[in-house]
Amino acid sequence: MKISPAEIAAALKKIDNGVNAPTDEQILVISSPLEPAVVVAGAGSGKTETMSARVLWLVINGYVKPDQILGLTFTRKAAGELAIRIRTRLRQLMNSDLVSPELAKEIENNLDVTVLTYHSYAARVLSEHAIRIGIDADATPIGEAAAWQIASDAVNNFESLSAPLISAPSTVIDDVMLLSKLIAEHGCSVADVRIEMERIISALTALPGKDTKEIRDIYQAFKERSAILPIVARIDEHRKSRGLLTFDDQMSLAAELSQLFPDIGVSERAKFKVVLLDEYQDTSQSQLTLLSNLFGFDKTTGAAIATGHPVTAVGDPFQSIYGWRGASADTLDSFPAYFPGVSPRYSLSSSWRNDHVILDLANNVISYINDRTRLRDQKRVEVAELKARANAGLGELACGVFETKSLEAQGIAEYFEKLWFDPKRAAKLEKDRSSFAVLVRNRKQIPDIESALRTLRIPVEVVGVGGLVHVPEVADVIATLKVLAFPDKGSALMRLLTGPRFAIGAKDIAALGEFSRKRAASEKRDSRALVKLIEAGNPSSAENDDIFMGSIVDALDEIESAESTAFSKEGYARLVRAAREFRTLRSRVGTSITDLIIDIERAQHLDVEVLVRDGVAHGRRHLDRFLDEAAKYQRTGGSLSQFLNWLEAATSEEGGLKSGSVDVRRDVVQILTIHGAKGAEWDVVAVPGLAKGQFPVEGKRVDNWLKDEGQIPFSLRGDADQLPKFRIENVMDMKGAKAERIRFDDECKDKHLDEEFRLGYVAFTRAKTHLLCTTSWWRDGEKPVPPSALLEQVLTIANANPKAAKFLTDISEHPLDENNPNLAKPKSEIWPRDPLGDMRTIFNESVSQVVSAKSFERAQLVGEISKLPSEPASWARDAIALLDEIARSRNPQVVFLPQRLSVSTLLTLQSDPSEL
Structure with a gap:
C-alpha cells in the first residue's frame, strides 16, 4: 500500500513543526506517475518544497533510491538549497514512524541526491566524454570577464575587415560576443549565418522598384554583421584550441556530444531514473537539446523513449525574463516536443509569499499578458490565478506619481524610513526583522535613490557590478x-x-x-x-x-x-x-x-x-565588493585600460553581466536590477521608474535580427517556430518588402513588450507585505512622461482595494509646469559643495554638543564611565585611548642619536627626519 503525501507530511510535522500539509495541487504533483510531466508553478507557490516532497514520496514508496534522482536548477545557491532541503527531509523521514529500520538504513547509505546547476551537469557530461571529439575539457571554464577580454583583443587587433564598421568598438565587442554565443547555442555556424543573409539580400535585390530606408537599413546591418563574422570565427577557434571554454561553450559541446554518441543517453538514463528540472522556463536551446537527447529520445534508434523517461519540468512562463540570454516563454508549451510521452500538466497556484493585495496585482498583470497574447492568436501555457495562503494578510500597495525623479527618490526614502525605524521592527532580533529592496529597471536610477536613503540614515547596499559603479x-x-x-x-x-x-x-x-x-x-x-x-x-x-x-x-x-x-x-x-x-x-x-x-x-x-559614514559593519561593503570584481578580472x-573598458560594458549590459543569485539581507536596504532579483523575496519592495517608454522599455532594446548585428537569423534558431518570421518569399516588389519589414518589426516589438510585462510581474511578486510603485512626470526630456501601462495596472488594483492602498501623491494631478523644472530651473548649489552635504546640520549639532560638554578630570571621568551601560562605556574608553594617542603625538619626542653619523644619514635627517 502506498504512503500518501499527506501521511508523509503529518509524520514529518511531529519532527519539524515548520512542515505544512500539502495542498491538493501539491498532492497531485508529489504523487504523479513516473512519466514526463510539466508543473506550471506561479511565483512563491512552494515549488522547492514540492520537489523535495516528490523525492520523499518516490523513495519511501520504493520507486527509486535517492542517488538515482537528478535535480537541475540555475544557480549554485538554488541547487544548494534544494539539496539541503531534500537531505534534511530524508533524515527526518528516517526518524519517523513511517520508515522501517531496513529502509532507514538504505536511505542513510544513499543520501546523496544529485542536485546540480544546468551548467555543472553539462560540464560533468563534457568532462567524461570530451576526448571523443578532441576537446580538452579539464581546464576551469573562463568567466564572462575573460571571454570579454578575448573578444576585446580580437576586435582591437583584427586587420582584415571586409568593410569599415560604423559602430563603436565597445558595440562591436558586444555584437561579437552575442553572435558567438548564439551560434554555439543554436548549433549553427558562421557559414550558415552568411548563407541566410545572402539569401535575403538576393531576394531583395531581385525585387522591382526603388529600395526604401527600411530596406537600406537591412543592407547596412547585414554589411556590418558580415564584417565581424570573421572575428567571431577567430575567437571561437582561439578559445577552443586552447581549452578556454566558456560555460556556454561547455553546454553547446555537451549537447553536440549527446547528439553524436547515443550511448551517453543510455548511460545517463540508467544512472538517473527520475529527473527534476527547476526554472524550466529559463532553459536555453542548447540546454534543451542536451536534456532532450539524454532523457527524451533514444538516440540509438532516433525515436522517442517508448514509455517516456520520468522528467518533471517545473516553471512559470510569466517569469521568463531572459530572452536576451536565449530563453523563451514558450519553453513550457513545447515540453512534449522535447520529452515525448503522456506529458500531463499540473499547476501550483497557492502563493506562500505574497499578501492579498500584491497577489491581486500579480493576477491583474497575468490577465493583461494573457489578453495580449490571445489577440495575436498565440497559444501559450496559462498560469492559473494565484491564490493566497490561509494566513495571508491584507498587505499594502502604495503608489505615487511625483513631479521629478529626485522627488520620487525622496518619496521612496521617506516611505521606507517609517517602516525601517518602526520601534516594533527595532525590538526584534536582526534575523526576524523585515527586509527591504528597491528594484530598478535602469541603473541610472540608483544614485538618486541611494543618496535619498543615506540622507535619512538608512544603510544601503547596491548589488551587482553595473550598479556598483554608481556608488x-x-x-x-x-x-x-x-x-x-x-x-x-x-x-x-x-x-x-x-x-x-x-x-x-x-x-x-x-x-x-x-x-x-x-x-x-x-x-x-x-x-x-x-x-x-x-x-x-x-x-x-x-x-x-x-x-x-x-x-x-x-x-x-x-x-x-x-x-x-x-x-x-x-x-x-x-x-x-x-x-x-x-x-x-x-x-x-x-x-x-x-x-x-x-x-x-x-x-x-x-x-x-566610508567607515565614518556607515560604521564599521557596513562602511567597506562596496569597496570590498569592487575589489572582489577587480580581482576576478x-x-x-x-x-588597467581593458579593465576600465570592461566596467563600461558591465554598466551598459541589458541585465548586467552574469552574477550569482542575491543573498537577501535584513541589515541594509538592497538596491538591484529586477533581473538580479529573480528568485529572491523581501518584505518591503519599491519599484520606481514606471514611466511610459521606460518601464516597459520601448525602442532600441528589441531583439530584431534584421537590424541588430549581434543577432543570428531567426530561422537558424532552435526556437524559430516561436519567433517572428520575415517572409521575403511572399513579397512581389519593394513596396511589399517595406510593408513586410514593418510587420516584422512590429512583431518583434510585441514580443519584447510581453517580456517587459513579465519583468513587471517578477518585480511585483518579490514583495511579501508592502509594495511601493512610483514614477515621476518629468524625467530627462523636455516633455512630461505619463505613467506606464504597468503603473496603470497598479492604480487599478489600488483603487479597487482602498483598505490596502496608500497614495503618496495625488495620482490624478498632472504637472503644473509646462517645462521640465530640471531643465528650466536647474538645481543650484554652492560650489564647491559642502563635503558633509545634507549631514551638515547633524554634524554641527554634534560639534555643538562636544564644545558645550562638561569637562572632567581624568579620575572623575573614569568614575563617570563606570556608571554607564556597557556599550556607551566601551565607546568612552575608546575615546579616551584615542585622546591619549593624540596627546602623545603632540609631545616632542626625544631621539638619541649615535655618536657617529654617515653623510647619507645626515642628508636624510635634513630632508625627511621621519624616515629615521
Missing part, C-alpha cells in the same frame, strides 16, 4: 583609475577636483583650463616641428615626451610650472597637492589592479571616510 566611493576610485590610465579623461578629473576631497572652486578650475589651453597651443607648435622632423627623415632628434595635443590631466601634472598668481592661494596649493598625489599613484600603475585600487583608497582616505590577465 560614490567606487565612482571616485574608477575616476582616479581613468585619470591614471587615460590622459584625455578630463571629466573624471573634474569629478575628483570639484569633489569634497579637493573642493576646487570655479575660479581655480577656470584658471586650470586656461593653463591647459596655453600649454596645448605651445605643444601644437612643438608638434608641427616634430612633424617636420619626421617628414625630413630625422625623427631621432625629437624628444620622447613630445606629444601632439595637451589635456587637462597633463596640465595638472605640470601645475607647478604655471603662474601661481592666476589661482587663489588655497586653490593653487590644493591643485599642487592633487598633482603630486596623482603622480605618486601613477608610479604604481605597473602593479596589480587590486594593489592600485588599495593605494587609491589609502591616498584618498576612502577607507576611513585581474585573473584574466587584462590591463
Whole structure:
C-alpha cells in the first residue's frame, strides 16, 4: 500500500513543526506517475518544497533510491538549497514512524541526491566524454570577464575587415560576443549565418522598384554583421584550441556530444531514473537539446523513449525574463516536443509569499499578458490565478506619481524610513526583522535613490557590478583609475577636483583650463616641428615626451610650472597637492589592479571616510565588493585600460553581466536590477521608474535580427517556430518588402513588450507585505512622461482595494509646469559643495554638543564611565585611548642619536627626519 503525501507530511510535522500539509495541487504533483510531466508553478507557490516532497514520496514508496534522482536548477545557491532541503527531509523521514529500520538504513547509505546547476551537469557530461571529439575539457571554464577580454583583443587587433564598421568598438565587442554565443547555442555556424543573409539580400535585390530606408537599413546591418563574422570565427577557434571554454561553450559541446554518441543517453538514463528540472522556463536551446537527447529520445534508434523517461519540468512562463540570454516563454508549451510521452500538466497556484493585495496585482498583470497574447492568436501555457495562503494578510500597495525623479527618490526614502525605524521592527532580533529592496529597471536610477536613503540614515547596499559603479566611493576610485590610465579623461578629473576631497572652486578650475589651453597651443607648435622632423627623415632628434595635443590631466601634472598668481592661494596649493598625489599613484600603475585600487583608497582616505559614514559593519561593503570584481578580472590577465573598458560594458549590459543569485539581507536596504532579483523575496519592495517608454522599455532594446548585428537569423534558431518570421518569399516588389519589414518589426516589438510585462510581474511578486510603485512626470526630456501601462495596472488594483492602498501623491494631478523644472530651473548649489552635504546640520549639532560638554578630570571621568551601560562605556574608553594617542603625538619626542653619523644619514635627517 502506498504512503500518501499527506501521511508523509503529518509524520514529518511531529519532527519539524515548520512542515505544512500539502495542498491538493501539491498532492497531485508529489504523487504523479513516473512519466514526463510539466508543473506550471506561479511565483512563491512552494515549488522547492514540492520537489523535495516528490523525492520523499518516490523513495519511501520504493520507486527509486535517492542517488538515482537528478535535480537541475540555475544557480549554485538554488541547487544548494534544494539539496539541503531534500537531505534534511530524508533524515527526518528516517526518524519517523513511517520508515522501517531496513529502509532507514538504505536511505542513510544513499543520501546523496544529485542536485546540480544546468551548467555543472553539462560540464560533468563534457568532462567524461570530451576526448571523443578532441576537446580538452579539464581546464576551469573562463568567466564572462575573460571571454570579454578575448573578444576585446580580437576586435582591437583584427586587420582584415571586409568593410569599415560604423559602430563603436565597445558595440562591436558586444555584437561579437552575442553572435558567438548564439551560434554555439543554436548549433549553427558562421557559414550558415552568411548563407541566410545572402539569401535575403538576393531576394531583395531581385525585387522591382526603388529600395526604401527600411530596406537600406537591412543592407547596412547585414554589411556590418558580415564584417565581424570573421572575428567571431577567430575567437571561437582561439578559445577552443586552447581549452578556454566558456560555460556556454561547455553546454553547446555537451549537447553536440549527446547528439553524436547515443550511448551517453543510455548511460545517463540508467544512472538517473527520475529527473527534476527547476526554472524550466529559463532553459536555453542548447540546454534543451542536451536534456532532450539524454532523457527524451533514444538516440540509438532516433525515436522517442517508448514509455517516456520520468522528467518533471517545473516553471512559470510569466517569469521568463531572459530572452536576451536565449530563453523563451514558450519553453513550457513545447515540453512534449522535447520529452515525448503522456506529458500531463499540473499547476501550483497557492502563493506562500505574497499578501492579498500584491497577489491581486500579480493576477491583474497575468490577465493583461494573457489578453495580449490571445489577440495575436498565440497559444501559450496559462498560469492559473494565484491564490493566497490561509494566513495571508491584507498587505499594502502604495503608489505615487511625483513631479521629478529626485522627488520620487525622496518619496521612496521617506516611505521606507517609517517602516525601517518602526520601534516594533527595532525590538526584534536582526534575523526576524523585515527586509527591504528597491528594484530598478535602469541603473541610472540608483544614485538618486541611494543618496535619498543615506540622507535619512538608512544603510544601503547596491548589488551587482553595473550598479556598483554608481556608488560614490567606487565612482571616485574608477575616476582616479581613468585619470591614471587615460590622459584625455578630463571629466573624471573634474569629478575628483570639484569633489569634497579637493573642493576646487570655479575660479581655480577656470584658471586650470586656461593653463591647459596655453600649454596645448605651445605643444601644437612643438608638434608641427616634430612633424617636420619626421617628414625630413630625422625623427631621432625629437624628444620622447613630445606629444601632439595637451589635456587637462597633463596640465595638472605640470601645475607647478604655471603662474601661481592666476589661482587663489588655497586653490593653487590644493591643485599642487592633487598633482603630486596623482603622480605618486601613477608610479604604481605597473602593479596589480587590486594593489592600485588599495593605494587609491589609502591616498584618498576612502577607507576611513566610508567607515565614518556607515560604521564599521557596513562602511567597506562596496569597496570590498569592487575589489572582489577587480580581482576576478585581474585573473584574466587584462590591463588597467581593458579593465576600465570592461566596467563600461558591465554598466551598459541589458541585465548586467552574469552574477550569482542575491543573498537577501535584513541589515541594509538592497538596491538591484529586477533581473538580479529573480528568485529572491523581501518584505518591503519599491519599484520606481514606471514611466511610459521606460518601464516597459520601448525602442532600441528589441531583439530584431534584421537590424541588430549581434543577432543570428531567426530561422537558424532552435526556437524559430516561436519567433517572428520575415517572409521575403511572399513579397512581389519593394513596396511589399517595406510593408513586410514593418510587420516584422512590429512583431518583434510585441514580443519584447510581453517580456517587459513579465519583468513587471517578477518585480511585483518579490514583495511579501508592502509594495511601493512610483514614477515621476518629468524625467530627462523636455516633455512630461505619463505613467506606464504597468503603473496603470497598479492604480487599478489600488483603487479597487482602498483598505490596502496608500497614495503618496495625488495620482490624478498632472504637472503644473509646462517645462521640465530640471531643465528650466536647474538645481543650484554652492560650489564647491559642502563635503558633509545634507549631514551638515547633524554634524554641527554634534560639534555643538562636544564644545558645550562638561569637562572632567581624568579620575572623575573614569568614575563617570563606570556608571554607564556597557556599550556607551566601551565607546568612552575608546575615546579616551584615542585622546591619549593624540596627546602623545603632540609631545616632542626625544631621539638619541649615535655618536657617529654617515653623510647619507645626515642628508636624510635634513630632508625627511621621519624616515629615521
